[in-house]
Amino acid sequence: MNGRPNPASFEPSDEREEIARLLPAPADWDLPRGRHLHHKDLLMRHIDRDQATTTTTTAAARPGRRRLRPVLLAPVTALALAGIVTAGIALNDGDRKPAAGTSADAAADMQPVSALLGQISDAAGKRDTPTVRDDQFSYVMKKVREADLSSGKAVVGPLHDYELWLSQDPEPVRKQGLIRSDGETMPLNAEFGDTNGTPAGFSRPTYQWLASLPTDPGRLLDHLYAKAPQAENRERDQAVFEQIGDLLDQVMPARTAAALYRAAAKIPGVTETPRAQDAVGRRGLGIARSDTKNGVVTEWVFSTQDFTYLGHSTRLTKDTPYAEAGTLLDSSALLESAVVDKPGRLPGSEKK
Incomplete structure (x- = not known):
């Protein structure tokens, strides 16, 4: 209807490529890994909602897709995130x-x-x-x-509240805890790509x-x-x-x-x-x-x-x-x- 691919046919790599394509050009500054995850998660949920609206019949026939990124620590902006989505995290x-x-x-x-x-x-x-x-x-x-x-x-x-509950389990976990940001509570799942849980x-x-x-x-x-x-x-x-x-x-x-x-x-x-x-x-x-x-x-x-x-x-x-x-x-x-x-x-x- 809006020219977007059917999300039901997406593989994880397809999702990353599609999201990177939709994002604007990156700004010229980056922040630490922990700080970009809040807005990345919000962006993923926004895209999920948009896809759910345009594919109601398909969405009703299958379970909802899990969020791709957890929220963690302080937030960062969507433009700064774009550079991290496309470039990834690297050691120099x-x-x-x-x-x-x-x-x-x-x-x-x-x-x-x-x-x-x-x-x-x-x-x-x-x-x-x-x-x-x-x-x-x-x-x-x-x-x-x-x-x-x-x-x-x-x-x-505006200034708003931010709460984080983080699991202390020394083993990799699939459920890291909870985030409550500006009154909205969200589960903190494993990092994207951590199939065996986030260590x-x-x-x-x-x-x-x-x-x-x-x-x-x-x-x-x-x-x-x-x-x-x-x-x-x-x-x-x-x-x-x-x-x-x-x-x-x-x-x-x-x-x-x-x-x-x-x-x-x-x-x-x-x-x-x-x-x-x-x-x-x-x-x-x-x-x-x-x-x-x-x-x-x-x-x-x-x-x-x-x-x-x-x-x-x-x-x-x-x-x-x-x-x-x-x-x-x-x-x-x-x-x-x-x-x-x-x-x-x-x-x-x-x-x-």
């Missing part, structure tokens, strides 16, 4: 940092930002962390906002997996440069910095949190920033890095009182066809991070 070993212990590594330890990150690390290392069982779920409650680029211009959306790792950072990371900052940073996923056309240093940021709102061992902050201090280009604030306007200490390749700056915000992580923001640092320099791309404010027994259950509540 050509931008690996010098090995720990070199003169460059020693110089990084002398950067002014190292003193602040050292204080943040020391505070994180002294915090109590809960005992986490494999049958439990980590819980994150945030306020988030992001720019929508689907119209070709950046339109910053613990960067896209499903369980407490046990985080505890397995090296706690020596140099070794940890080498591991992140070697293993962290990266979208194409982004500096490797920036990809690792943003990957650390994606882990900061998760429940983790104190020693792992401490090591992550000291590892971040060794990344070239990391600086302190004045007048930092999170998505709800809480002001604090800023740690930031700019990606000159894509023209974005990502900033972490920490409390001036006890150095706890408050949230993040990402902004443009150069003019683009869709927005001017300084435009907000996404931001968050972490309100709660805890462990619960069931997905959908709130900390301190017995409700299921």
Whole structure:
């Protein structure tokens, strides 16, 4: 009726090709893997609904197709997603940092930002962390906002709630947990392509997996440069910095949190920033890095009182066809991070 192929005849590879064809040309910036999944999932569901409308008879005769991507962590825009859908996630070993212990590594330890990150690390290392069982779920409650680029211009959306329940099962899982975004609750299924379930790792950072990371900052940073996923056309240093940021709102061992902050201090280009604030306007200490390749700056915000992580923001640092320099791309404010027994259950509540 509208010239689209019949979805009943699609294979998984056909779906990816059709979705990539329908998407607009990619924007000239990328965000970490975790941040593009929210809008990708919404896009998939929008396409599902459109197909269901135009093929009512076929849809009624067969079960509904599962969503192709889960939602995970903070959202990203549809145009930025287009570049990731078509290009995929790739590792770039050509931008690996010098090995720990070199003169460059020693110089990084002398950067002014190292003193602040050292204080943040020391505070994180002294915090109590809960005992986490494999049958439990980590819980994150945030306020988030992001720019929508689907119209070709950046339109910053309103602040809204975002909750995530993530399975702590160390084995690959087909049901990762739940997402509740702006009042809508959605199941968090396995990553697309994970036919045997999604394992613990960067896209499903369980407490046990985080505890397995090296706690020596140099070794940890080498591991992140070697293993962290990266979208194409982004500096490797920036990809690792943003990957650390994606882990900061998760429940983790104190020693792992401490090591992550000291590892971040060794990344070239990391600086302190004045007048930092999170998505709800809480002001604090800023740690930031700019990606000159894509023209974005990502900033972490920490409390001036006890150095706890408050949230993040990402902004443009150069003019683009869709927005001017300084435009907000996404931001968050972490309100709660805890462990619960069931997905959908709130900390301190017995409700299921």
